[in-house]
Amino acid sequence: MKPNIAQTHSKFTQKVWAATKKIPRGKVATYTAVAAMIGNPRSSRAVGNALSQNRDAHVPCHRVVRSDGSIGGFARGTEAKIKLLQSEGVQVARNKVLKKYII
DNA sequence: AGGGTGACCCGCT
DNA sequence: CAGCGGGCCACCC
Numbered sequence: 001m002k003p004n005i006a007q008t009h010s011k012f013t014q015k016v017w018a019a020t021k022k023i024p025r026g027k028v029a030t031y032t033a034v035a036a037m038i039g040n041p042r043s044s045r046a047v048g049n050a051l052s053q054n055r056d057a058h059v060p061c062h063r064v065v066r067s068d069g070s071i072g073g074f075a076r077g078t079e080a081k082i083k084l085l086q087s088e089g090v091q092v093a094r095n096k097v098l099k100k101y102i103i
Numbered sequence: 104a105g106g107g108t109g110a111c112c113c114g115c116t
Numbered sequence: 117c118a119g120c121g122g123g124c125c126a127c128c129c
Binding site for chain 3: 012013040043044046049
């Protein structure tokens with residue numbers, strides 16, 4: 001269960017968003033990669049948590065996928081996430097982004 | 104301080 | 117290739 005979403009975001013969460021913003025259009029990064037960018041290569045799970053808190057489009061959270069290329073999650077649904085990626089030129093097949101697009 | 108949850112990951116079967 | 121189990125981490129009550 002997810003009670004109420006806190007408005008005050010921790011340092012960690014902000015770092016996650018900052019790293020996510022750096023992902024270039026047309027490319028994608030894995031949760032682990034983002035975790036590594038902020039200096040916590042093992043916090044991939046926590047990264048997913050942080051991104052789930054972000055409901056705004058200012059952060060390209062749709063450019064973050066799983067390490068195996070599978071889509072992962074998205075507040076507005078997996079379908080929407082895939083569409084966004086494709087609209088940016090990222091090819092998706094069988095609910096997975098091609099490895100070549102992963103940084 | 105402790106327990107539960109989640110947009111994860113990896114190894115084994 | 118799919119399913120299961122155990123491990124990791126940050127955050128909430």
